[in-house]
Amino acid sequence: xxxxxxxxxxxxxxxxxxxxxxxxxxxxxxxxxxxxxxxxxxxxxxxxxxxxxxxxxxxxxxxxxxxxxxxxxxxxxxxxxxxxxxxxxxxxxxxxxxxxxxxxxxxxxxxxxxxxxxxxxxxxxxxxxxxxxxxxxxxxxxxxxxxxxxxxxxxxxxxxxxxxxxxxxxxxxxxxxxxxxxxxxxxxxxxxxxxxxxxxxxxxxxxxxxxxxxxxxxxxxxxxxxxxxxxxxxxxxxxxxxxxxxxxxxxxxxxxxxxxxxxxxxxxxxxxxxxxxxxxxxxxxxxxxxxxxxxxxxxxxxxxxxxxxxxxxxxxxxxxxxxxxxxx
Amino acid sequence: xxxxxxxxxxxxxxxxxxxxxxxxxxxxxxxxxxxxxxxxxxxxxxxxxxxxxxxxxxxxxxxxxxxxxxxxxxxxxxxxxxxxxxxxxxxxxxxxxxxxxxxxxxxxxxxxxxxxxxxxxxxxxxxxxxxxxxxxxxxxxxxxxxxxxxxxxxxxxxxxxxxxxxxxxxxxxxxxxxxxxxxxxxxxxxxxxxxxxxxxxxxxxxxxxxxxxxxxxxxxxxxxxxxxxxxxxxxxxxxxxxxxxxxxxxxxxxxxxxxxxxxxxxxxxxxxxxxxxxxxxxxxxxxxxxxxxxxxxxxxxxxxxxxxxxxxxxxxxxxxxxxxxxxx
DNA sequence: TTGAAAGCGCTAACAG
DNA sequence: CTGTTAGCGCTTTCAA
Numbered sequence: 001x002x003x004x005x006x007x008x009x010x011x012x013x014x015x016x017x018x019x020x021x022x023x024x025x026x027x028x029x030x031x032x033x034x035x036x037x038x039x040x041x042x043x044x045x046x047x048x049x050x051x052x053x054x055x056x057x058x059x060x061x062x063x064x065x066x067x068x069x070x071x072x073x074x075x076x077x078x079x080x081x082x083x084x085x086x087x088x089x090x091x092x093x094x095x096x097x098x099x100x101x102x103x104x105x106x107x108x109x110x111x112x113x114x115x116x117x118x119x120x121x122x123x124x125x126x127x128x129x130x131x132x133x134x135x136x137x138x139x140x141x142x143x144x145x146x147x148x149x150x151x152x153x154x155x156x157x158x159x160x161x162x163x164x165x166x167x168x169x170x171x172x173x174x175x176x177x178x179x180x181x182x183x184x185x186x187x188x189x190x191x192x193x194x195x196x197x198x199x200x201x202x203x204x205x206x207x208x209x210x211x212x213x214x215x216x217x218x219x220x221x222x223x224x225x226x227x228x229x230x231x232x233x234x235x236x237x238x239x240x241x242x243x244x245x246x247x248x249x250x251x252x253x254x255x256x257x258x259x260x261x262x263x264x265x266x267x268x269x270x271x272x273x274x275x276x277x278x279x280x281x282x283x284x285x286x287x288x289x290x291x292x293x294x295x296x297x298x299x300x301x302x303x304x305x306x307x308x309x310x311x312x313x314x315x316x317x318x319x320x321x322x323x324x325x326x327x328x
Numbered sequence: 329x330x331x332x333x334x335x336x337x338x339x340x341x342x343x344x345x346x347x348x349x350x351x352x353x354x355x356x357x358x359x360x361x362x363x364x365x366x367x368x369x370x371x372x373x374x375x376x377x378x379x380x381x382x383x384x385x386x387x388x389x390x391x392x393x394x395x396x397x398x399x400x401x402x403x404x405x406x407x408x409x410x411x412x413x414x415x416x417x418x419x420x421x422x423x424x425x426x427x428x429x430x431x432x433x434x435x436x437x438x439x440x441x442x443x444x445x446x447x448x449x450x451x452x453x454x455x456x457x458x459x460x461x462x463x464x465x466x467x468x469x470x471x472x473x474x475x476x477x478x479x480x481x482x483x484x485x486x487x488x489x490x491x492x493x494x495x496x497x498x499x500x501x502x503x504x505x506x507x508x509x510x511x512x513x514x515x516x517x518x519x520x521x522x523x524x525x526x527x528x529x530x531x532x533x534x535x536x537x538x539x540x541x542x543x544x545x546x547x548x549x550x551x552x553x554x555x556x557x558x559x560x561x562x563x564x565x566x567x568x569x570x571x572x573x574x575x576x577x578x579x580x581x582x583x584x585x586x587x588x589x590x591x592x593x594x595x596x597x598x599x600x601x602x603x604x605x606x607x608x609x610x611x612x613x614x615x616x617x618x619x620x621x622x623x624x625x626x627x628x629x630x631x632x633x634x635x636x637x638x639x640x641x642x643x644x645x646x647x648x649x650x651x652x653x654x655x656x
Numbered sequence: 657t658t659g660a661a662a663g664c665g666c667t668a669a670c671a672g
Numbered sequence: 673c674t675g676t677t678a679g680c681g682c683t684t685t686c687a688a
Binding site (some may be wrong): 057 | 664
């Protein structure tokens, strides 16, 4: 069935296309009766504006690009929802890209954003990205870009993250306060800013509390499959009484491994940084510092929209507050 | 900085726009030297085609719409990834919508799809949707539509789901085989096809295995917040030795509630339908029938792409195989 | 092998 | 209040 256009309506109603256009977009210069007739006809013939044509003409696309390195189970879905809620309120739509954690792919995606004339770009940076040329290209095309969650800290881009250092510190301190004397930190990809900051928060807190170097250790789990072995070997050898887990993804396998070995909850305490769902699904509940995906996504999207509308063009770095959640 | 277009390149190289267009799109009728010059200039001046203009002209948008009622923790992220992988291979991009589980919103979104001239629509139907007029509107505009996961079974739309009935049956049978004699089924939204089918699979299996009506019961958890109370009251009263849990979302709270009460793993066995991550994160691991989000997304997207390219215009209902995963 | 020109659907001057 | 018209960036006939 042929798609009906503004021209068809014009012919049908023996009016001019511009009158139709005006009636449809609520322009004041059009008589109420005419407007009604047009609106009725539009409904009747199932008219839908062609946004490509409209935006093509008006030089803006109504699209916000959301670029993610990969999807995970807790944080990212919430983040997407946050972005979505913020963006939708202003009538924008989301076009989503997944870089698969590849900087090359990421660069291609930036080209796509340019080609789609996205009005703004939200990007959670790939773990292996070091070069930022492709991001600057977006900016120099006049398109606002905000980094969220996984970011590169320079003076050039606005960012939205949590304060990873203090989140890790806070979780670590909770373990110490609970009486732990020998601590293990379980961390993810070491190339990431987010990992380095959390590792540092963990280490700094220990130092500040007078822990000697031999009273703590950090292990890195890059691959969940082999992770359990690495973890259990260290745990058994080390005699730990507390473990700091850096993320939900890690907690998802640290918990059953310890439980199966009979170590949690009897011999070892846990504390995590989490979006907040998983710790409640574990028994006994794990204390955690909340890292809200929804807030991150929403804040970043709102900042981006402000930049788009010229309201807050300054580069800013938002770090959301930390709050520790104890089991009830 | 002004965006550079095909016209600017033409002026720069003293060529005609059509030559540029041809060179850029790899048309054979253009001399190798000219092509080189054009490609070089495009790179140098950072040319990016305007897809709105291109697709506007060519009558197709390169967009696949993905419409979801809401995001969850395990299944949906995998589904998105599956859709993404399939679609990207063919050069399409994904424009994402969230209906918030509202039929009205869903109808609006269908209008957006029309307005964006999406070339295909993938939709996981809102729980409360009964009227399908807005979906037919898409089809009668000549746009293929495939439903996935949450679907409405009619002769009009292709669908991709798992065989919910046999998944539930299989999980239930596993409990019976393990020796359970009194079973509880924990189900979600009762308005959903998916829920009805799983409830039926549970009940049918029990009947086939000779369970008397008083040896089983079904409870419905619509709201996670109040769910724990409902669950525990029933569990304590009923004296169950096995519980069938219909989804990851439900398992996420059923497990800690039972564990906290000291019932799991000692007195009660569990079996679930799950994407496959969460059961491994629980101790002891929960047997489950796998419901793969990735496969669902991927299969649906591939079917959609086939329909778009005219390869498989028939309406089909795919139900993926079931396999039961035991704890190792 | 290249150029000229029309037209995709819509908006926005400008004119009446 | 309504009509006329040009043009957004690109592809695609048709001509040269």
